Amino acid sequence: MIKIICDSTLSIPKDMIEKYDISIVSLKISLGDVEYVESTPDTYHEFYDMLLSSEKFPKTTQPSVQDFADVYHKVVSEGNEAIVFCIGSVLSGTVNGATTALSLVDGASDKISVIDTQSCSQMGLAIVEEAIKDIENGLSREQVVQNVNENIKKVEICFCPDTLEYLKRGGRLSRLSARIGEILKIKPILSFRENTLTCVRKVIGVSKSIPILVARIPETAKKIYACCAAGSKHFEALLQKIKERFPNRNILEGLICPVVTSHVGPAVGVAWME
Numbered sequence: 001m002i003k004i005i006c007d008s009t010l011s012i013p014k015d016m017i018e019k020y021d022i023s024i025v026s027l028k029i030s031l032g033d034v035e036y037v038e039s040t041p042d043t044y045h046e047f048y049d050m051l052l053s054s055e056k057f058p059k060t061t062q063p064s065v066q067d068f069a070d071v072y073h074k075v076v077s078e079g080n081e082a083i084v085f086c087i088g089s090v091l092s093g094t095v096n097g098a099t100t101a102l103s104l105v106d107g108a109s110d111k112i113s114v115i116d117t118q119s120c121s122q123m124g125l126a127i128v129e130e131a132i133k134d135i136e137n138g139l140s141r142e143q144v145v146q147n148v149n150e151n152i153k154k155v156e157i158c159f160c161p162d163t164l165e166y167l168k169r170g171g172r173l174s175r176l177s178a179r180i181g182e183i184l185k186i187k188p189i190l191s192f193r194e195n196t197l198t199c200v201r202k203v204i205g206v207s208k209s210i211p212i213l214v215a216r217i218p219e220t221a222k223k224i225y226a227c228c229a230a231g232s233k234h235f236e237a238l239l240q241k242i243k244e245r246f247p248n249r250n251i252l253e254g255l256i257c258p259v260v261t262s263h264v265g266p267a268v269g270v271a272w273m274e
Contacts, residue, residue, distance in 0.1 A: 011041050214270065221272040
């Protein structure tokens with residue numbers, strides 16, 4: 001049997017975890033003296049509340065090598081195989097720990113494949129969902145991994161932060177640039193695809209980003225997610241615009257994982273798989 005192992009940043013819903021017996025290896029986030037263990041999306045609001053009420057900048061910690069090794073031992077001892085899905089390596093070193101852990105468990109290297117999804121949150125969720133379909137259709141682990149690598153090229157997330165404060169706190173934006181941006185209400189539209197984060201456009205105000213975000217979704221998208229981080233007040237407007245453009249499609253709603261939210265703060269976005 002092929003088991004699924006995911007790190008917590010891929011926003012796997014609780015019911016999906018239970019249905020497919022998915023193992024989750026959690027990242028942690030510290031806000032001053034308070035530690036939050038990233039889990040399933042139904043717990044994200046707990047972190048969002050902490051983030052918005054704290055003056056401390058969050059510090060994220062990836063899982064230990066032993067955290068992965070413990071899960072691998074169970075997989076191998078039960079005679080199963082596994083595929084491990086990790087957040088994009090440009091965002092975290094989690095995939096390195098997951099790979100190193102293979103050497104700690106006898107037989108793990110022959111039975112377990114570790115994937116750098118080059119993605120996060122709903123992007124990774126879409127990749128995992130497709131992998132589960134392949135497993136249910138009887139594909140081998142090698143065949144599933146091959147399809148996963150193709151699907152990595154088909155996912156993207158674009159988002160716009162409500163404020164530049166969190167990018168400034170995290171050192172991804174200078175204080176001067178953040179100050180000028182806030183005065184002028186300039187907001188970046190950021191894209192993350194295949195481990196590459198780019199600013200695709202700058203707009204005056206988050207509301208101006210909504211039609212641009214929606215327009216970026218390709219007509220051929222097989223999955224579309226409306227994404228929200230930390231209760232952004234612009235989410236409902238975004239969701240409505242997506243539904244107007246794709247009136248006959250099932251538009252999925254997703255919360256952006258706490259690890260990513262730590263660095264961008266409240267935000268709205270769209271994610272899709274082509």
